[in-house]
Each structure stands twice: as structure tokens, then as C-alpha cells.
Amino acid sequence: MASVMERPAVPFPLRSRTRRRGWDLVVRLLSTAAALLALVFLFWILAVVVRRGVGALDWTFFTSLPSPPGGEGGGLANAILGTVAMTLMAALIGVPLGVLTGVYQSEFGRGTRFGSFVRFTVNVMLGIPSILSGLFIYVVMVLATGHFSGWAGGASLAILIFPYVARTTEDMLGLVPDTLRESSLALGAPRWKTTLGVVFRAARSGLATGILLSVARVSGETAPLLFTALNSPYWPTGMNGPTANLTVTIFNYAMSPYSDWQRLAWGASLLITMSVLVVTIFTRWRVSEEAA
Amino acid sequence: MRPLRLASAPLPRIPMPMSTMPATLGPRRWPDAVFRAAAMTCAALICLLMAGFFVELTWKSMPSIRAFGFGFLTSAHWNPVTRQFGGLSSIYGTLASTAIALVIAVPLSLATALFLVKLAPRGLARWVRQGVELLAAIPSIIFGMWGLFVFAPYMADHVQPFLQETLGFLPIFQGPTMGIGIFTAGVILALMVIPFITAVMRDVFTMTPPVLEEAAYGMGATTWEVVRNVTVPYGIQGLAGGVFLGLGRAIGETMAVTFVIGNNHQLSASLFASGNSIASTLANEFSEATDPVYGASLIELGLILLVMTFLIQVAAHLWLRRLGRTTGRTL
Numbered sequence: 001m002a003s004v005m006e007r008p009a010v011p012f013p014l015r016s017r018t019r020r021r022g023w024d025l026v027v028r029l030l031s032t033a034a035a036l037l038a039l040v041f042l043f044w045i046l047a048v049v050v051r052r053g054v055g056a057l058d059w060t061f062f063t064s065l066p067s068p069p070g071g072e073g074g075g076l077a078n079a080i081l082g083t084v085a086m087t088l089m090a091a092l093i094g095v096p097l098g099v100l101t102g103v104y105q106s107e108f109g110r111g112t113r114f115g116s117f118v119r120f121t122v123n124v125m126l127g128i129p130s131i132l133s134g135l136f137i138y139v140v141m142v143l144a145t146g147h148f149s150g151w152a153g154g155a156s157l158a159i160l161i162f163p164y165v166a167r168t169t170e171d172m173l174g175l176v177p178d179t180l181r182e183s184s185l186a187l188g189a190p191r192w193k194t195t196l197g198v199v200f201r202a203a204r205s206g207l208a209t210g211i212l213l214s215v216a217r218v219s220g221e222t223a224p225l226l227f228t229a230l231n232s233p234y235w236p237t238g239m240n241g242p243t244a245n246l247t248v249t250i251f252n253y254a255m256s257p258y259s260d261w262q263r264l265a266w267g268a269s270l271l272i273t274m275s276v277l278v279v280t281i282f283t284r285w286r287v288s289e290e291a292a
Numbered sequence: 293m294r295p296l297r298l299a300s301a302p303l304p305r306i307p308m309p310m311s312t313m314p315a316t317l318g319p320r321r322w323p324d325a326v327f328r329a330a331a332m333t334c335a336a337l338i339c340l341l342m343a344g345f346f347v348e349l350t351w352k353s354m355p356s357i358r359a360f361g362f363g364f365l366t367s368a369h370w371n372p373v374t375r376q377f378g379g380l381s382s383i384y385g386t387l388a389s390t391a392i393a394l395v396i397a398v399p400l401s402l403a404t405a406l407f408l409v410k411l412a413p414r415g416l417a418r419w420v421r422q423g424v425e426l427l428a429a430i431p432s433i434i435f436g437m438w439g440l441f442v443f444a445p446y447m448a449d450h451v452q453p454f455l456q457e458t459l460g461f462l463p464i465f466q467g468p469t470m471g472i473g474i475f476t477a478g479v480i481l482a483l484m485v486i487p488f489i490t491a492v493m494r495d496v497f498t499m500t501p502p503v504l505e506e507a508a509y510g511m512g513a514t515t516w517e518v519v520r521n522v523t524v525p526y527g528i529q530g531l532a533g534g535v536f537l538g539l540g541r542a543i544g545e546t547m548a549v550t551f552v553i554g555n556n557h558q559l560s561a562s563l564f565a566s567g568n569s570i571a572s573t574l575a576n577e578f579s580e581a582t583d584p585v586y587g588a589s590l591i592e593l594g595l596i597l598l599v600m601t602f603l604i605q606v607a608a609h610l611w612l613r614r615l616g617r618t619t620g621r622t623l
Contacts, residue, residue: 032411032412035403035407036420038400038487041427041483042426042427044442048442097334097337100334101331120609121338124342124602125338125341127540127608129544131544131571132597132598132601222546226575226578247431254440273431284422
């Protein structure tokens with residue numbers, strides 16, 4: 001009893017009822033406004049990208065090379081091709097590495113020292129700015145080979161996919177109840193069959209979502225490509241030289257004084273935004289459909 | 293009635309044809325060993341990769357470390373012509389734009405999370421939540437395009453003159469209002485990290501035991517009083533975790549900042565002035581740095597950014613571990 005008496009009086013009754021109600025209303029309004037503000041900016045950005053970009057998306061945009069500086073017309077077919085190729089390559093390298101790391105964390109390393117160190121490392125790698133991935137690949141690949149290349153661009157994107165997929169895999173496999181694993185093992189299935197045939201099957205929609213989202217995310221990255229893939233106004237003739245890509249093209253063209261190049265930059269912005277958003281919305285929609 | 297008779301009946305013995313009998317009696321072990329080794333190799337690879345980042349960047353920035361020593365951190369003199377390099381303006385710009393981003397984003401995220409968890413009807417909350425999360429899906433370079441061509445002019449014409457009229461006595465709000473500069477970069481960064489901070493804060497809010505909140509409501513507290521006196525104090529550690537996450541995101545953001553920060557190595561007291569950040573300096577100058585010391589200085593800037601983000605992640609890790617120990621919850 002004594003301790004209750006010593007505590008400061010409960011704050012509520014000391015203030016007038018109208019004032020408390022008033023504050024509550026103010027906070028409710030501000031809070032609603034804050035939530036709407038985020039949406040306002042989302043729609044503002046999307047509206048700008050659509051309005052400025054839609055004019056540039058015609059047949060030539062998807063089929064021809066960019067025009068020379070100051071020239072009219074032209075498209076970004078080479079950049080579209082390059083972005084698709086490097087994103088695919090990054091996914092082919094990064095996804096298996098990430099999935100296996102996630103498998104280690106969830107199936108073998110649980111509760112071990114190395115397991116918790118790997119988890120920490122994955123978190124650190126997730127937090128590393130994407131431009132540093134480009135810088136690292138520049139140092140180990142571009143300097144070593146002596147030239148910029150699509151391989152280097154793909155590798156720096158793969159470094160970004162790797163921890164992202166590892167994290168998703170660990171999270172998704174962690175949701176699978178242990179009883180499933182035990183049942184499978186008790187039936188005599190070896191560990192690898194249990195993981196691939198039972199645990200993966202149970203987690204497959206979550207895994208697919210995570211992987212798709214990470215690839216979509218990486219396809220819109222610019223910073224890791226700036227000094228690995230660089231950019232190129234020509235058709236890619238393999239991944240061994242500087243490779244055209246959409247995002248670095250946006251960066252270069254947006255800063256250029258030529259209105260036609262700026263128009264192409266907006267077209268590329270629209271294309272990349274819509275691709276990323278469509279994949280994101282589609283995967284989320286599928287997840288909510290399955291949950292329902 | 294359960295057919296007890298069946299349960300107790302002896303199983304019929306089915307003779308197994310020799311061809312399907314396993315070759316060895318025990319389970320075959322080598323595929324499992326291979327599987328385990330593959331998983332472990334990949335896990336080790338990501339650890340090596342992290343170590344590789346530190347080793348390679350340190351190694352390749354040695355020429356600059358040898359030439360400038362600790363002076364690199366305290367000098368804002370950046371002149372490729374005289375080959376004098378100091379990283380202070382980039383470090384300052386990184387910290388200043390991140391600070392602006394957090395000052396704006398943390399209250400807005402808190403308010404948005406409050407709206408999503410406590411105020412909005414469930415259907416509306418779902419739509420708003422997905423809208424806010426979509427903001428995180430927009431590529432960085434799109435924020436840059438929009439920032440440079442649309443938002444910076446808007447800042448120059450409306451927001452910055454307004455700030456100057458009302459708060460112009462502060463040195464940070466003085467100087468010409470060009471739109472391009474550290475302030476605009478910070479505002480755009482805020483937009484980019486709001487989805488991440490909001491997501492964490494929303495989770496933290498939903499983890500408060502309903503009993504605590506209902507008790508406060510039962511005493512006649514208003515929603516705001518419940519949030520201020522119960523929900524926020526209960527989740528304060530988790531909320532701080534959200535701020536860490538936003539900090540880590542904002543500090544290395546490259547393209548959006550590069551478009552709007554102005555790319556200027558001059559230090560200025562005004563936030564309206566153009567400046568640069570570590571990431572924007574790298575993005576702008578790396579491909580033209582042919583001089584070895586110039587290149588090494590840029591790599592050293594990258595190393596500084598790497599150390600900064602590493603420390604943030606370590607702090608977040610320790611913080612969350614403490615959170616898990618003290619409350620038994622994990623984020």
C-alpha cells in the first residue's frame with residue numbers, strides 16, 4: 001500500500017477531460033496525416049514517372065540502339081538486354097548460394113556457434129550499401145582483369161542477392177514445424193531428401209516470394225553497376241566488355257543536356273519502375289491469396 | 293467401435309524381391325555428407341565475403357592511408373589537381389543527410405505505425421500498409437530522377453523559402469534556396485527509410501500484450517494516453533531497433549542522394565548548400581579517378597562507409613540480442 005501512495009499521482013485525472021480529448025483528437029489527426037503523406041509521395045512519384053515516361057515507350061524504344069549525342073529517336077534495346085542478362089546471371093549465382101546458406105542456418109547450424117556467426121554475417125551483408133558491392137567487385141575483378149565487364153556487373157548484383165535469399169530461406173524454413181522433419185527422418189529418409197522433398201515443399205511459396213522479390217529489387221539497382229558493368233551505347237557482344245544496362249543509362253542520360261536522351265531516361269525509369277512494382281505486387285497478391 | 297481385432301492381428305509378411313533391397317544395410321551416408329558440406333561451404337563463403345570486403349578495401353586504400361594518415365578524416369581539402377585528398381566533407385554530408393532523414397522519418401513512421409495498428413479500420417489499414425511498403429520497392433534511381441526534376445524545384449520554390457521565413461535566424465537554414473543540397477537529400481532519404489522503420493514499429497506495437505492496454509483503457513485513458521504511457525514504453529527497445537534499421541539504410545543510399553545533393557566538396561554551415569556524401573562522391577568520381585592516390589582515396593572513403601555500416605549492424609545485433617534476453621521476444 002505504501003509503495004502505491006509514494007508513486008506520483010496517475011496523470012489522467014489531473015487534466016481536464018476536454019483537454020485530454022482534444023490532445024487525443026490532435027494526435028489521431030496527425031497520425032492519419034502522416035500515413036496519408038507517405039501515400040501522397042508514392043502516388044506523386046508514380047504519377048511523375050508515368051506522365052514523363054509513357055511518351056518514350058514506343059516500338060523503337062524496345063528495338064533499336066540509342067541515338068548519338070544530340071540525335072533524334074533511338075531506343076534502349078541494348079540496355080534492356082544487358083539488364084536482363086546481368087540480373088539473370090546474378091540470380092543464377094546468388095540464389096543457389098543464398099538458399100544453401102539458409103539451409104545451413106536452419107537445418108544444420110541451429111544453436112551452434114558458427115550458425116549464429118553466419119546469421120550475424122548475413123545481417124551485416126544485408127546492411128552493406130549496394131555501392132560497396134560495386135566497389136568490392138571493382139577491386140577484385142575489374143582491376144584484376146583490367147577491364148569493365150558484364151560479368152563483373154552480374155557478380156556485384158549476385159553479392160546483393162546472396163544475403164537477401166539466405167535470410168529469406170532461413171526465415172521460411174524456420175516456419176516449417178520440426179515434427180515434419182522428424183516424421184520424414186523417422187520414415188528413413190536421409191537428411192537431404194527431408195530438406196529438399198519435405199521442408200522445401202512446405203516452405204515453397206514463401207521461398208519463391210522471397211527469391212522473386214530479391215531479384216526484382218536487384219534488377220533496379222544502379223550503384224553496383226556504375227564501375228563494374230559501366231555502360232555502353234552498343235549491342236552487347238558477350239559479357240566480356242562494358243555492358244549496357246537500364247539503370248546506369250538513366251543516370252547518364254538524366255544528367256545529359258540532350259532532351260532526347262532525357263526522354264529516353266524517363267522511358268527507362270517507367271519501364272524499370274513498372275517491372276519492379278508488378279513483380280512486387282504480384283508476389284504479394286499471391287501470398288495473400290494463399291493465406292486466404 | 294474400434295476394430296480391435298485388426299490392431300492386434302499380426303502383420304502379413306511380404307517377401308521383398310532381392311532387386312529392390314538396398315545394397316548396404318545401413319542408410320547410405322555420403323549424399324548427406326555432401327549436402328551438409330555444400331550448405332556449410334556456402335555459409336562459410338558469405339563469412340569469407342565479409343572478411344574479403346574489409347581486407348580488399350583496406351589493401352587497396354593503403355596508398356591513400358600512407359599519404360594522408362588520420363588527416364584524411366579531418367581535412368575537407370579535396371583537390372584532384374594537387375592530389376590532396378581529405379574526406380571530411382563527404383563524411384559530414386553522409387552524417388548530416390542521414391540525421392535529417394531520421395529526424396523526419398522517425399516521428400512520421402511512429403505516427404504511421406500508430407495509424408496502422410490503433411486507428412485505421414482493418415481493411416483500410418491493409419491498403420495503407422501495402423502502399424507504404426510499395427514505397428520501399430521503388431528503385432533508388434527513380435527517387436533520384438523525381439528528386440532532381442520535380443522535388444528539388446518544389447523545395448526551392450516553396451519549402452525552403454518557407455523555412456527561411458520562419459526559422460531563418462538559424463544558420464542551418466540560411467543561404468540561397470536552390471533546392472539542390474544536403475537538406476533535400478535528407479528529405480528524400482527520409483521518404484526512402486519510412487517504410488522500413490514503419491514496418492518494425494508496426495510489429496512492435498502489435499506485440500504489446502492487450503491486457504496492459506486494456507487496463508489503461510479501462511481506467512479511462514484516451515488512445516493517445518495509452519500509446520504514450522503503455523505501448524511506447526513497453527516497446528521502446530524494439531522501436532529503437534527500427535531506428536537502427538533506418539539509420540543503416542539511409543547512410544549508404546547512393547543514387548537518390550547523388551542526384552540531389554549537389555556534389556560539392558565545400559563544407560558549409562547551411563543545410564541548403566550543396567554538399568556530398570561518401571556514396572555520392574564514389575558514384576560521381578570513381579570512373580574518372582585515373583591517378584592511383586585519387587583512386588585509393590575514393591576506396592578509403594568506401595572503407596570508412598563500410599566500417600560505419602558494420603558498426604551500426606553490430607550495435608543493432610547487440611541491441612536486439614539484449615532485447616531478446618530481457619523480454620524473450622525477437623523481432
